[in-house]
Amino acid sequence: MAIETQPESAQIPGGGGPGAIPRERSWWLRPNIFTAILGAVIGYPIGHWLGNYMTPSFTATGGGAADSNDTAIVLGYAFLVLGWLIGLGVFNDLFRQMLGRPLNRNVPLHEGHVNGKGVAKYFRFTLDHKVVGLQYLFGMLIYFFTGGLLAIAIRTELLSPSYHVMSPTMYLQVVGEHGTMMMMMMTSVIVGPFGNYLVPLMIGSKRVAFPRLEALSFWLTPAAYLILLSAFLDGGFPTGWTGYAPLSIQAGVGMDGYAFAFGLMGVSIILAGFNMIVTIICYRAPGMRWSRLPVFVWAMLTTAFLLVLAAPVLVGGMYMIITDRTAQTAFFIDQLGGSGYLYQDLFWFFGHPEVYILALPGFGIVSELIPVFTRKPLFGYKISVAGMFGVAILSFFVWQHHLFDSGMDPDMRPLFMLTTELISIPTGFIFLVAMGTFWKAKLRLTVPMLFSIAFFVNFLFGGISGVFLSDVPADTTAHGSFFVMAHFHYTIMGGLIFAFFGGIYYWLPKVMGVTMNERLGKIHFWTMFIAFNSTFMPLFAAGMLGQPRRVFEYAANLQTLNDWVSISAFCLGGSMCVFIFNFVMSTVVWRKPAAANPWQSRGLEWQVPSPPPADNFEYIPVVLAGPYEYGDPDALPVADLHPPAGVIDGSLAPPVLAGAASTGSEA
Numbered sequence: 001m002a003i004e005t006q007p008e009s010a011q012i013p014g015g016g017g018p019g020a021i022p023r024e025r026s027w028w029l030r031p032n033i034f035t036a037i038l039g040a041v042i043g044y045p046i047g048h049w050l051g052n053y054m055t056p057s058f059t060a061t062g063g064g065a066a067d068s069n070d071t072a073i074v075l076g077y078a079f080l081v082l083g084w085l086i087g088l089g090v091f092n093d094l095f096r097q098m099l100g101r102p103l104n105r106n107v108p109l110h111e112g113h114v115n116g117k118g119v120a121k122y123f124r125f126t127l128d129h130k131v132v133g134l135q136y137l138f139g140m141l142i143y144f145f146t147g148g149l150l151a152i153a154i155r156t157e158l159l160s161p162s163y164h165v166m167s168p169t170m171y172l173q174v175v176g177e178h179g180t181m182m183m184m185m186m187t188s189v190i191v192g193p194f195g196n197y198l199v200p201l202m203i204g205s206k207r208v209a210f211p212r213l214e215a216l217s218f219w220l221t222p223a224a225y226l227i228l229l230s231a232f233l234d235g236g237f238p239t240g241w242t243g244y245a246p247l248s249i250q251a252g253v254g255m256d257g258y259a260f261a262f263g264l265m266g267v268s269i270i271l272a273g274f275n276m277i278v279t280i281i282c283y284r285a286p287g288m289r290w291s292r293l294p295v296f297v298w299a300m301l302t303t304a305f306l307l308v309l310a311a312p313v314l315v316g317g318m319y320m321i322i323t324d325r326t327a328q329t330a331f332f333i334d335q336l337g338g339s340g341y342l343y344q345d346l347f348w349f350f351g352h353p354e355v356y357i358l359a360l361p362g363f364g365i366v367s368e369l370i371p372v373f374t375r376k377p378l379f380g381y382k383i384s385v386a387g388m389f390g391v392a393i394l395s396f397f398v399w400q401h402h403l404f405d406s407g408m409d410p411d412m413r414p415l416f417m418l419t420t421e422l423i424s425i426p427t428g429f430i431f432l433v434a435m436g437t438f439w440k441a442k443l444r445l446t447v448p449m450l451f452s453i454a455f456f457v458n459f460l461f462g463g464i465s466g467v468f469l470s471d472v473p474a475d476t477t478a479h480g481s482f483f484v485m486a487h488f489h490y491t492i493m494g495g496l497i498f499a500f501f502g503g504i505y506y507w508l509p510k511v512m513g514v515t516m517n518e519r520l521g522k523i524h525f526w527t528m529f530i531a532f533n534s535t536f537m538p539l540f541a542a543g544m545l546g547q548p549r550r551v552f553e554y555a556a557n558l559q560t561l562n563d564w565v566s567i568s569a570f571c572l573g574g575s576m577c578v579f580i581f582n583f584v585m586s587t588v589v590w591r592k593p594a595a596a597n598p599w600q601s602r603g604l605e606w607q608v609p610s611p612p613p614a615d616n617f618e619y620i621p622v623v624l625a626g627p628y629e630y631g632d633p634d635a636l637p638v639a640d641l642h643p644p645a646g647v648i649d650g651s652l653a654p655p656v657l658a659g660a661a662s663t664g665s666e667a
Helices: 032-054 070-088 091-098 119-124 130-157 168-188 191-203 212-232 253-282 294-325 341-374 382-398 398-401 412-420 424-438 447-470 472-478 482-512 517-545 554-590 647-652 658-666
Strands: none
Touching: 032 070, 032 212, 070 168, 070 212, 070 253, 070 294, 119 130, 130 191, 130 212, 130 482, 130 554, 168 253, 168 341, 191 212, 191 253, 191 294, 191 341, 191 482, 212 253, 253 294, 253 382, 294 341, 294 382, 341 382, 341 398, 341 424, 341 447, 341 482, 382 412, 382 647, 382 658, 398 412, 412 424, 412 447, 412 472, 424 447, 447 472, 447 482, 447 517, 447 658, 472 517, 482 517, 482 554
């Protein structure tokens, strides 16, 4: 394991020895989000002009106005991102190295030069994994609530089958933006905030492996968010979140925003996954054996492998769309030798592992919380880990069940039906581990525990309904209907988002040192749980009765059902308002101090002060026991946070052979 044992270097994000401390400039001269916005505003017109310059015949031959030039739009986005990153100071250290100047990484965190001071550090490109985790948290909340508002607009339109509040084109735009916002921007909803913040604390590390890649992975997401929303200004995109060809090639310039933003988000999650893998493998503290690794860290590791292996296919598919639209390639144009089915294969080879990129972190959170609130060891720890790896591996063998009705070779259908149904086995392992931990336990029904229980209830409905969609004859009936949408939301929102909120209530005392109001938390849970099921359970019936997705007119006899769903969706949105009120008041106004370890957890992250110090640990800890040894009066402490001098060096030294030792003593 790559453990830094020298305090002066271990405190430095990015490693390295101590160097000269650069003179701190005024806040308005240092890179921050405002200089990034300025860089983006300058970059887009430059790229747009360059695109028009490169394709002068576009308007001259009647191709349209300059604003409808795909090359200009795409280059504008590219220079926007470049200006955004330059404004953030992403390349400053590279330029310093080229000029032979000292890097900011040589400044200890507690000096304040790297991260800034106060709130300002959260608006900068920072190397502190805890700051990046909080940046991710607030960013993901913004992306989630944006997608939620778009969902409210959809349900408002569906209140009536014949009276409309938006045009068919606008409805398709809103549906596409909602789906893409949720599936694209929310990919890192747990890996980003919880993974980046907590994993180094849970494994006893002072930092992540690649702090600059970690920070870059976050700061690409606001650019992707803005580019995706800008598609509205260009007429949107009619393809939904899947972006199927050939419609994606034929669509207007709003499609450029979809493809560029989705590809940019793919780059972000690749960087996040790579950093997570190296951190977990190489930066574990002495004694943090694989058998002592918290199950949440196992979930982050398996998810990170999915990110690194699946996302490159997505990035390739998105930029193949872009080149088809700008450089006259023909990857997905049937008339020129391409194939629309190629796009479906590329998209779903990422798209179905992505379902488990969203689900596995949720399993990790609830599996981490259940032992704490049952005061029992995690039942079948190794089975749970095996289940996660089984899900991750099998997720690459099921993607073509999305093509059952797309003209795939009929001989391939039985294979993908089998692999899809097989994935329920490792998923069942994780369920059985949870049920075994619940067995004969005295549950503490705190707010985090309520969300954990709801996770399994909702995911069970999502999993059972998924069995019907894995069966070819049943899928032929339900394909493209609201049944699929209900299944999908039970799997993702019913699982991932409930786990996400459970994690916020559980770890907020650690992150901010304050506790959220429990009464409001329970009101949030019950209103969200009831409204969620009231919203999506009836959609199974609507789908079986023949209501298709992405269509804003439907049979008149389904209006009562749709009105019920829409009103329930408004109540679901109201439950989010309860959370926002509780979160803002608890963290800004009331600020009730939390106990050092309010849940009496054995997790290593709870053994340090709340919020954690800049360097996480004063010394590299030596892990002595596992994190789930509840109920054992003879259990050792989780770790020695102040190991005697030489313990770490001795634990890292290579073993001495017996023969060599005896020779040395005789000498």
